[in-house]
Amino acid sequence: xxxxxxxxxxxxxxxxLIMGFDGSELSSRLRELLTTLQPGGLILFARNIQSxxxxxxxxxxxxxxxxxxxxxxxxMEGGKVDRFRNALSPAPSAAAVAATCDKKVFRxxxxxxGDAVRALGFNVDFAPALDLxxxxxxxxxxxRAVSADPSQTIVYAREFLRGLRDARVLGCGKHxxxxxxxxxxxxxxxxxxxxxxxxxxxxxxxxxxxxxxxxPFVMVCHATYPSVTRDHTPAxxxxxxxxxxxxxxxxxxxxxLSDDLDMGGVLAAARIEQAAVETIRAGTDMFLICQKEENxxxxxxxxxxxxxxxxxxxxxxxxxxxxxxxxxxxLLASGFGRPAPTPTKAVxxxxxxxxxxxxxxxxxxxxxxxxx
Numbered sequence: 001x002x003x004x005x006x007x008x009x010x011x012x013x014x015x016x017l018i019m020g021f022d023g024s025e026l027s028s029r030l031r032e033l034l035t036t037l038q039p040g041g042l043i044l045f046a047r048n049i050q051s052x053x054x055x056x057x058x059x060x061x062x063x064x065x066x067x068x069x070x071x072x073x074x075x076m077e078g079g080k081v082d083r084f085r086n087a088l089s090p091a092p093s094a095a096a097v098a099a100t101c102d103k104k105v106f107r108x109x110x111x112x113x114g115d116a117v118r119a120l121g122f123n124v125d126f127a128p129a130l131d132l133x134x135x136x137x138x139x140x141x142x143x144r145a146v147s148a149d150p151s152q153t154i155v156y157a158r159e160f161l162r163g164l165r166d167a168r169v170l171g172c173g174k175h176x177x178x179x180x181x182x183x184x185x186x187x188x189x190x191x192x193x194x195x196x197x198x199x200x201x202x203x204x205x206x207x208x209x210x211x212x213x214x215x216p217f218v219m220v221c222h223a224t225y226p227s228v229t230r231d232h233t234p235a236x237x238x239x240x241x242x243x244x245x246x247x248x249x250x251x252x253x254x255x256x257l258s259d260d261l262d263m264g265g266v267l268a269a270a271r272i273e274q275a276a277v278e279t280i281r282a283g284t285d286m287f288l289i290c291q292k293e294e295n296x297x298x299x300x301x302x303x304x305x306x307x308x309x310x311x312x313x314x315x316x317x318x319x320x321x322x323x324x325x326x327x328x329x330x331l332l333a334s335g336f337g338r339p340a341p342t343p344t345k346a347v348x349x350x351x352x353x354x355x356x357x358x359x360x361x362x363x364x365x366x367x368x369x370x371x372x
Contacts, residue, residue: 009314011067012321013304014038016280018073018257020290024050026061033293034065037300040324041071041124043290046083052120052343052351055087059121060339068325069332071170073124076113079143081127084116088348089355091116092362093143094128098156100365106156108361110163110171112354117169119343119351123336125164126172126219128157130207132180140185148180150206157207161214168335173211175221175259176246177235178204186222186265190234197228205250212252216331219257220246220284222265234269236261236279243283255285255327261299262291273302281313285320 018041021030042062049055059072075081079093097109110128117125130153131137133145146156161171175186177200182191195204208218220242224232228240235241236258246252258279259266266275272289276299279287289296307314331337343351 006308009307009317010304011038012317013300013307015040015068015321015324016286016303016317017041017296017300018043018071018286018288019293019296020045020048020260020262020288021293021296022047024048024054025058026065030062031065033296034062037297038067039070039300040068040286040321040328041073043073043075043126043288044083044122045075045290046086049083049087049120051087052348056119056121056340056342063339069328069337071124071328071332072122073126073172074117074120074122075126076117077127077129077144078109078113081144084120087120088116089352090359091355092359094146094156094160095133095143096362097358098146098152100362102365103155103159105358105361105365106159107163107166108358110160111166112163112351112358114164114167114169116351116355117164118167118340119347121339122169123332124170124172124217126174126217127164128160128171128173129175130157130173130211131175131178132204134180136181136183137179140182141179145180150203154207154210157211158214161211168338170216170331170336172217172219172257173208173215174219175223176205176208176218177221177225177241179221179223180204182221182223184265186259186263188264190232190265190268191223192232193223193225194227195225197225200225200228205245208246208252209250212250212254215252215254216327217255217257218246218252219259219288220279221259222263222269232269234266236266236284237270237275237282239282241282242279247283255324256283258284258287260288260290262289262295272299276300276303277306277313280316280320283316285323 078091
C-alpha cells in the first residue's frame, strides 16, 4: 500500500474537527487557522453573532477559505440554549413547546428555528436534546428536556427534526447515552451515573434506538457510567459506548460527534490533546472544540502526531474522515448544503415575527395542559 503524504493525513485530520473561534469577523488569525487546519465544520456562539447579515457574511467568508464544504453548526434548541436571542427574537424552549401536547406545534418549533438557522447561513442545528426529564437532572437540564417518558420525548423530537428538514437544516440527537440522571452540569463537572445498563437501554437510549435512522448526527456526552464500562471513563472517550453500543448494538450509521472537549466534564478526565485522540480512537467521527480558540490547533496537532506514530490509529482517522466526506457528499450536495441568500430586512422581520408568534402559541397552548 502506498505511503500517504503528510498533506493527505493533515486534510483527513482536519475533517474530524468542528471548531469554535473568537470574534465576529474573519480576522487574519482565523483565516490562517482555517487555511492551515481545513476543519470539517465550524460552530458559532452568541459571541460570534451580532446580527443576521453579519453572521451570514462571516460564514460565507469562512467557507471561501475552505477546500471542502463545511458543516456550519449552531446550538439552537430554544429557551436557555438560544444563540440568536440577541440577533433575532427569543425562541421558546423544548419543554414549553412540548407542554402544548400538539404535534403540529412541535414540528413548527423545528421549522421556525430551522428557518432562522438557515437564513443566517448555517446548515446544522445541534438539536434536539433527547435527554429524559428526570428529577436528578432538573437543575442542570431544566427546560431542555421535555419528558421523563422516552416515548413522549421521541414524539417531540421526531416532529422537531421534521421541521428542521422542512427548512433544509440537519439535526443532531444529544447527549448519548443520556444525561437524564446526571446531577452535575457537564459544562463544569464530570457526572457519575450509576444506572444499570438494562434501565439505560429501556429508558435513556430508547430515543436513539427508535430514531437511529433519522438522526444525521449523534453527540456523545461527558458523563461516566461505571455499571457499564466498569471504570470512570467519560462516554465521549469510551469505545464501549461509542463503537460497541451506539455503532454496533444500536446500529447507528450516521456521524458520531463528541460533545465540546473544552468542557469541564471531559477535562476532569483528560487534557484536551489527549481527549481529542481518545475520542477518535473510541469511535467518534468528529470532535468539537468550542470555547477556547487557542486549544484548537494543539488538539489537531495531537491527533495528527498520533496518526503519524500509530498505523492502527491512522486507519481510524482515515475511516472517520471518509465517513465525514461521504456524509457531506450525500447531505450537503442536496438542498441542505445550498446556501440561503443574504438575509434581507424583510426576511429578518418575518423571522422575528414567527419566533414571537411561536412563543405565544407555546405559552397559550400549554395553559391548563399536562406536559407531554
